[in-house]
Amino acid sequence: MTSAIVIVAEHAEGRIKPVTYEVIAFARKLQRHTSSSPISILLLADEVENPAQELADRCGLDVTAMRIPAMQSYNGELYVQVLAEFLADMHPAFVCTAHTSQGQDYAPALAVKLSAACITGVGDLIGQGKETAFARPTYGGKVIAHLQPTSPTAVITVQPGIHNAAAKPGNTKGNVTILTPSAQNRRSRSLGIKQADADTARIGDASVIVAAGRGIGEEDNLDNIRQLAALFAKSAVAGSRIVCDLGWLGYPCQVGVTGTTVSPQLYIACGISGAVQHVMGMQGSEFIVAINKDPSAAIFQVADIGIVEDLNAFIPEFIRVYNSEKGGQNG
Ligand SMILES: Cc1cc2nc3c(=O)[nH]c(=O)nc-3n(C[C@H](O)[C@H](O)[C@H](O)COP(=O)(O)OP(=O)(O)OC[C@H]3O[C@@H](n4cnc5c(N)ncnc54)[C@H](O)[C@@H]3O)c2cc1C
Numbered sequence: 109m110t111s112a113i114v115i116v117a118e119h120a121e122g123r124i125k126p127v128t129y130e131v132i133a134f135a136r137k138l139q140r141h142t143s144s145s146p147i148s149i150l151l152l153a154d155e156v157e158n159p160a161q162e163l164a165d166r167c168g169l170d171v172t173a174m175r176i177p178a179m180q181s182y183n184g185e186l187y188v189q190v191l192a193e194f195l196a197d198m199h200p201a202f203v204c205t206a207h208t209s210q211g212q213d214y215a216p217a218l219a220v221k222l223s224a225a226c227i228t229g230v231g232d233l234i235g236q237g238k239e240t241a242f243a244r245p246t247y248g249g250k251v252i253a254h255l256q257p258t259s260p261t262a263v264i265t266v267q268p269g270i271h272n273a274a275a276k277p278g279n280t281k282g283n284v285t286i287l288t289p290s291a292q293n294r295r296s297r298s299l300g301i302k303q304a305d306a307d308t309a310r311i312g313d314a315s316v317i318v319a320a321g322r323g324i325g326e327e328d329n330l331d332n333i334r335q336l337a338a339l340f341a342k343s344a345v346a347g348s349r350i351v352c353d354l355g356w357l358g359y360p361c362q363v364g365v366t367g368t369t370v371s372p373q374l375y376i377a378c379g380i381s382g383a384v385q386h387v388m389g390m391q392g393s394e395f396i397v398a399i400n401k402d403p404s405a406a407i408f409q410v411a412d413i414g415i416v417e418d419l420n421a422f423i424p425e426f427i428r429v430y431n432s433e434k435g436g437q438n439g
Pocket of ligand 1: 385401
């Protein structure tokens, strides 16, 4: 048994997903808490060279890249097979991955194969050394559970949007090792991954998110939200669950515990009450602006700027003034 920490990288279309860098920041924190050593990264893909090098250069950590020609897109069965075989010999203390749909898909099965604990949706760490525990929001964030693994290995999924993807310490570059394990999917094969509309799919990567709540009143008023979002580069439109349940936006746009967790530079909540299930998904945003006509709305408790206004009057006026002062250029 080693005290090593292993990170399983998430990637798409040949690029490392930003959430992987958040998991690396979490792993560095775990290393400090538990005095574990060292941290290394595993990457599974059919084409591994470019993403593996990107990781090693950017993080300064060693990367073991597993080339799996049979896996043109994510396949949970192959992940479990290849990771379990590799990690069974390595005996790491912690295997960390993102609490995304992928991580949630394979982490429990991997833990079973390794006879390991599986602690999912981890937000933070408490305690030091052997007393280190994993803090996980539960009951929609109303309480925080503290969990300690009792097995030598623990598989951990890390909640996105909480840990800042920190810069690497120093100028060191990691080494890349490429392996070609024999792996075959026996029970399922991936037919590919289809992206949702560009408008809605990328809220996890957006720098600015303009989110609509039921307070927008009706679907047609989404135009205001889209126009506001269009003022910013790298922006996306998102919504509360009610807005998605009503069919005004697709579910890939939903922010919250049962949607996506986001941490953009700027989050503008429009007509959103601030229910805990929504706030759990956006409270890691760097700067939060809330527009709500109710001055006692809970969303103002997490907002850096609160605007008590009717949004259907405020947003068009804001856009008009912005365009007249900035000449309508993207900010
Ligand atoms: C198990 C579970 C999981 C859930 N998961 C999620 C989740 O992932 N994401 C999520 O969002 N919700 C989730 N919910 C639902 C959540 O509890 C709330 O019901 C939901 O977030 C409320 O959406 P809202 O803020 O858009 O609507 P409302 O609560 O109806 O709030 C509308 C707000 O708009 C304001 N408003 C109205 N008109 C105007 C106007 N003209 N101008 C300005 N402000 C105005 C009102 O003052 C009010 O504050 C979940 C619930 C459960 C039970």
